[in-house]
Amino acid sequence: EVQLVESGGGLVQPGGSLRLSCAASGFTFSSYDMHWVRQATGKGLEWVSAIGTAGDTYYPGSVKGRFTISRENAKNSLYLQMNSLRAGDTAVYYCARGSSVNAFDIWGQGTMVTVSS
């Protein structure tokens, strides 16, 4: 079964750091672009970062310089290192697979990140 499972969410103070993980199974992980998408409670979806098959990385302005996406193909794992966290980063974080046509065809169940003192 093709699956993505996130972990690592939790409560963190403003200015703190957190590292999210996403375990992939059921497909050749190294062959796909991967993404992180977040969703604040009751709000819409926001693309947070992408990593290509060659390890190239991309971020929107809202997280650039604070978040780092990485992958470890030998472990079929995707990561998101989040530093200098703010209240506005509070959200459910999903990892998603970029399909061959670039839409996100597989999503994890999400992990909740709460930034609060």
Place this chain on the structure above:
Amino acid sequence: EIVMTQSPATLSVSPGERATLSCRASQSVSSNLAWYQQKPGQAPRLLIYGASTRATGIPARFSGSGSGTEFTLTISSLQSEDFAVYYCQQYNNWPFFTFGPGTKVDIK
């Protein structure tokens, strides 16, 4: 940044009726447009990509159309399991994907 808008914000439909959802891009995205369905407490699910191609396992009652800046998702006969929030997403400006704010389809 390509800005996506969706209308209406909420659509009230009776089971068995047709639902038509709209999505507009601030600049042309060609046919690089996807639709997702999200139910409460669940992750989004890909419905349509390439503006009009159904993803694997998606019922034929879901159809997409449009290109450039104007797109439509049509659900031909709403079933109980179709009441959800629907998001459009452009992926023309890879990888700087942007989503629309969503349309909630609820029971009339």
